[in-house]
Amino acid sequence: MDGFLFDHNLSLKARGLLATINAYGGDSVTQRFLRDTSADGQTAVRSAIQELVDNGYLKVERTRDRYGQINGICYTIIDKGE
Numbered sequence: 001m002d003g004f005l006f007d008h009n010l011s012l013k014a015r016g017l018l019a020t021i022n023a024y025g026g027d028s029v030t031q032r033f034l035r036d037t038s039a040d041g042q043t044a045v046r047s048a049i050q051e052l053v054d055n056g057y058l059k060v061e062r063t064r065d066r067y068g069q070i071n072g073i074c075y076t077i078i079d080k081g082e
Helices: 014-025 031-036 042-054
Strands: 058-064 068-079
Touching: 014 031, 014 042, 014 068, 031 042, 042 058
Parallel strands: none
Antiparallel strands: 058 068
């Protein structure tokens, strides 16, 4: 599951972000956590997440409460079989 490290379509920022999400297990990682534990700001984290989504490495799902209100975001790492 480390093939993404050698994917030249990804920026170093996106590779590092995916490695971080992977290291923490994915489920408990939020944008705020990623922003607060790095030197990058919210825009940088969001753009790296979007890059990973665009390249098929990450799926982003907004979770909703019983009233249909968005209450969180779930990140799922997609294993591209590398």
